[in-house]
Amino acid sequence: MLATASSQKTRVLGLRLLLDWLADHPGQTWQERWQATGAEAAGSSWRHISAGWLRDNSGHAQWRQPALSAALVTAICADLVRPALSWLVADSTTGKGALPRNMARSRDPEGLARLRTLCEADPDASPAAGKLALWRSSLIIAAKGGMLADIAVGDVLELLDAERDGHRKITGGTAVFYRKLHAMGIFSAAVPATLQELRTAGQRTPDELIDRYQLTCRPVRDLLVDYLRERQPALDYTSLESLAHHLGNRFWADIERHHPGIDSLHLPAEVADAWKQRLRSKTTTVTTHTGDKKQVTVERISYRECLTPVRAFYLDLAHWAVEDPARWGPWVAPSPVGQEEINRRKTKRRHKSKMDARTRERLPVLxxxxxxxxxxxxxxxxxxxAGEQAHPGASFTAAGQTLLRSITPHAATNKIWADDPVTGTRRDxxxxxxxxxxxxxxxxxxxxxxxxxxxxxxxxxxxxxxxxxxxxxxxxxxxxxxxxxxxxxxxxxxxxxxxxxxxxxxxxxxxxxxxxxxxxxxxxxxxxxxxxxxxxxxxxxxxxxxxxxxxxxxxxxxxxxxHTGLIDPATGGPLHYTPHDFRRLFLTDAILNGLPPHIAQVIAGHRDINVTLGYKAVYPDEAIQSHLAFLSRRRALRPSEEYRVPTDEEWQEFLGHFELRKVATGTCGRAFGTPCIHEHSCLRCPLHWPSPDQRPRIAEIRDNLIARIAEAEREGWLGEAEGLRISLAGAEDKLAQIDRRSCTSVDLGMPTITTR
Structure with missing residues (x-):
């Protein structure tokens, strides 16, 4: 609604100034005249162009430039001009409030009103995200014309690319914007439901994988593409992409950068040696003990990972040339990588030593x-x-901390913010x-x-x-x-x-x-x-x-x-765990506690037991050799009849193992075919899972052990007292395990399959 007669008069004068400015430029339509002004090329500095025209034609009144800018919004909403998305994103004239408000009045009131209702009804969308959704929709309509229902997926991607290219700092809201347009049925059913799915590139073809490195020599580029296509059926995508990176980037692109114009795989010795030297070393920045930073050259640990694919590439060409000489024969050349250069035995030993040291450091502090x-x-x-129960602006105390519930009128309803009075920071x-x-x-x-x-x-x-x-x-x-x-x-x-x-x-x-x-x-x-x-x-x-x-x-x-305060002794900084560290710790701990390596191999999903033993740290070499010798003797003596379907008696024996797991105080978790390593002293065994129902019984055993220890110490039976203390520690550990579990039964929520 227009406020006053004076403001209406200003708007009319501003629109007249805008049309006069556009009319001074060549073109058959208002759009052509707008493009002829050069405003889009000037970006956010377009006001300097219009201000110069105002000085030459309309005097220096201060209200003229703001009036012309406001009139431009009116002209955009009336579809007189359609600025480019890049200009709309960069210019502050089309603010997050002015453009959506005018679009809702003149262009598509029903569509924008429905979009606003959907944003307000979403508890996960903050008011700011809802305003951004309306603003982005208005920008697309302004640049492309039409109504909200005419927006296409490509328009959304073009807008987001314009925001990225313009380095416009627009926080969040993109997922809400896309999701609401999808919920309105604007996009077809084949369009992904989330922006995350839409923006993933997917798998690249061999041509696209090689063309990322912009190789100059076209014949070599085509050869690498053909080679990848030939290898593609036998490789997964990860291996194919890695092979393209090694051959296209780390090998041939590096050769071309240092030897422009090269077009043959037959590399001179000095060229091959220089390439391998560059591959082996890299320059990095280190901080000295005085705090100064300097550039140093260090050896790249994984440089042999590129030598192997390059040697395989040359050998494959030589082998394929025998079957198809016309296609592969012209490219056969001596390999610049020798057999001895891809020997990774020493590297693997170093890696094993490093991983063992890493496991030894992390297992005790797990x-x-x-x-x-x-x-x-x-x-x-x-x-x-506590923050959810506190009112905005009120203080609350929990977990030994006192915070203030933040007053955030524009935050999403499902977010709880708090201010820390000690540090002055706001926490989500x-x-x-x-x-x-x-x-x-x-x-x-x-x-x-x-x-x-x-x-x-x-x-x-x-x-x-x-x-x-x-x-x-x-x-x-x-x-x-x-x-x-x-x-x-x-x-x-x-x-x-x-x-x-x-x-x-x-x-x-x-x-x-x-x-x-x-x-x-x-x-x-x-x-x-x-x-x-x-x-x-x-x-x-x-x-x-x-x-x-x-x-x-x-x-x-x-x-x-x-937050743990653990220190890495190698660096002096916080101790770092990777997800794969837990896999090494699990196997190391399991084998140290008596789990046979071949059972650990099955649990870990390894095809080769040597891989499992490689994960195990600090395992005595003689134990490994003894176990391997035992397996060899066992396999040599094992009759072939054992490789068959088990009989009913053998199957009943297997099932009987699970029946024998049940003991008075809980369940035994040892694997089938393995003996009891604690001679049925269940309370001492880590594989014993105590039953919560048997807590009184275990507590009675603990009290009895305390009394027997006192009697043994009184009578001087020191050896028996020492054994009873081990049993007492096991009983107390089982009671602690039961106390850590909050309930006697656990609902796994296992899915059920219903039949119709």
Whole structure:
């Protein structure tokens, strides 16, 4: 609504000035005249052009320039001119309020009103994100014409690219903007539901992989493309991309940069030697003990990873030339990489030594990390709960901290902000609790299973399966690990502690209806999206349920470790864990506690037991050799009849193992075919899972042990007292395990299949 007659008069005069300015430029339409002014090329400095015209034609009145700028918004909304998106994004004339407001009045009131209603009804969208969605929609309409329903997916991508290229600092809201347009049915059904899926490039072709490096020699470029196509059927995408990087970038692009005009694979000795020297060394910046920074040349650890593909490339050409000489024969040349140069035996020994030292440093402090992430999760949850109950501006105390609930009128309704009166910083308690929980979940699952990071992120609600013993009816919970590196799935036994963690995760991600949301996940290695699945590691981001990525897990682990106070003795900085460290720690701890290496191999999903032993740190060499000799003798003496389908008696013996696991105070978790390493002293055994129902019985055993220790010390039976103290420590450990579990039964939320 127009406010007063004077403001209306100013608007009319401003529109007259705008039209006069445009009329002074050549063109058949207002759009052509607008482009002839040069305003779009000037970007945000277009006012200098219009100001010069005003000085020459209309005097120096201060109101003339603002009136002309305001009239330009009116002309855009009336579709007289259509500025480019890059100009609209960069110019402040089309502010986040003026343009949407005028568009809603003149162009598409119903469409923009519906979009505003959807944004306001979304609890995950802040008022600022809703305004950005209206502003971005108005920009597209202004540049492309038409109505809100005419916006195409390409228009959205063009706008976001314009924001990126213009370095416009627009915070957030892109996911909300795209999601609301998709919810309105503006896009077709084939368009992805989230902006994240839309903007992923997917797998590149061999041509695109090589063309990233802009090779000058066209024949060599075509040869590399043909070579990748020939190898593509036998490689996964990760290996294909790595091969393109080594051959295209680190080999031939480097050769061309230092030897312009080269067009043959037959490299002179000096060219090949110089390339290998550059490949072997790199320049890095280091900080001296005085605090100064300097450039130093160091050896690249992974330089042999490029030598092997280059040698294989030359050998493949020579081999293929025998079968197809016309195609590959002209490119056959001596390999610049010799057989001895790709020998990685010493490198592997160094790597093994380094990984063993890393494991030795981290295994003893693993309980500290576990306790720290659990305490941090509980403290963050207590702060968030107290912050939710506090009124804006009020103080609250939780987890030993006193904070002030922030007054944030423009924040999303599902965000809790608090001000720290000590540091003066504003904290997002919702985000802190979210990161603390998922760091706790990742640490617990990784250390309890030893699975890979990609296997962790692929765990779904369907990964929880159960096996019922046909004789006793006991349910055995199992965790199904999807095929990953070795393309073989496996089943892991779920311990009570792991079941408690999985139950906590499922309870967190479940919707009010009880269903686990289906989310797609992007495989960063294969560059493909997986179908929506009830993944366990998922979280809400900008109002969308997204799968957690490996990068997010690493970031959360780093933040969690910063709160532990653990110091890395090598660097003096905070101790750093990677997700793969937990796999090494799991295998090392399992074998040290008596688990046979070949059983650990099955649990870890390794095809070769030597790989499993390579993960094991500080394992005596004589034990390895003895075990390997034992396996060799056993395989030599084993009759071939053993490689057959088990008989009914053998199957009953296997099932009987699970029946014999049940003891008075709990369950035995040892693997089938393995002896009891503690001679049935269950309370001493780490594989004994105490039953919460038997806590009074274990407490009675503990009290009896205390009395017997006192009697032994009184009578001077020191040897018996020492043995009783070991049993007492085991009993107290079992009581502590029971106390850590909050309930006697754990709901894993296993999915059920209904029949129609």
């Amino acid at each position: 309980p500290v990390l576990v306790a720290a992430v659990d305490r941090r999760r509980k403290d963050a949850g207590a702060l968030l709960q 308690l919702t985000l802190e609790e979210d990161h603390a929980f998922w760091a706790f979940a990742a640490v617990e699952v990784l250390r309890a299973t030893g699975i890979r990071i990609e296997e962790l992120l692929e765990l779904s609600h369907h990964s929880l399966v159960q096996y019922r013993l046909p004789t006793t009816g006991e349910l055995v919970p199992l965790l199904q690990i999807a095929p990953s590196k070795t393309d073989e799935e496996r089943l892991l036994l779920v311990s009570p502690e792991l079941a408690d963690v999985l139950s906590t995760i499922i309870c967190r991600i479940r919707r009010p209806s009880g269903a686990v949301p289906l989310v797609p996940a992007y495989d960063t290695k294969e560059c493909v999206w997986s179908p929506p699945a009830p993944l366990l590691f998922q979280r809400r981001i900008e109002g969308e349920t997204r799968a957690i990525t490996d990068g997010s897990i690493r970031t959360m682990l780093t933040a969690a470790l910063a």
